[in-house]
Amino acid sequence: MTINPSPFRSVDGVTYIDIRLSRIQQLFNSFDPAPFNEKDIDKDAEAYIVGSMRELPPSTNVRLAIHLPPDQAEETARMEPGEAIRNYFSYRLWVERESLREVLSNGWISLAIGLIFLIFCVTVREIILSLQPEPSMLIEVIAEGALISGWVAMWRPIQTFLYDWRPIRRRCAILERLAAIDVDIMAESRPGPF
Secondary structure: OOOOOOOOEEEOOEEEEEEEOOOHHHHEOOOOOOOHHHOOEOHHHHHHHHHHHHHOOOOOOEEEEEEEOHHHHHHHHHHOHHHHHHHHHHHHHHHHHHHHHHHHHHHHHHHHHHHHHHHHHHHHHHHHHHOOOOOOHHHHHHHHHHHHHHHHOOHHHHHHHHHHHHHHHHHHHHHHHHOOOEEEEEEOOOOOOO
């Protein structure tokens, strides 16, 4: 018994993401009235393609292979589905980049608000502690509460700049590769779902 260590097919240094269909329209959203080269890809197909790309190292030479029945393959090749697929992933890349810009923009705004609030809280703490030479325990608790509140306000910008942007950037890298992917149409007698 032989176990294939990879679910992908590799030929001459090229790794293929294989999709088996009975007709090319299965790959696209049937409710999208746009012309063929501007259609949205079906959500399940997109999840499969993006998930497959996510599993491959960034340096992998990848192509998308669409397997269709012989009568569908010839007609489909003339329709240039590769252009439609690249158009779709180019659009998705633009959306993700806009999302990244928004996250970073909100991060800068959160940072400005957080810093102003932190300065305010530190100032309040210093004023409270300066009111009495020997502050009571209640005054110390209020003063420390003000300081803690200031630092808690900094959590959101810190989270944004340390963590929130990374998954979006990773999706952008995957979509960037898919926006330039080569697509092969292959005639195959046993069609099926992805």
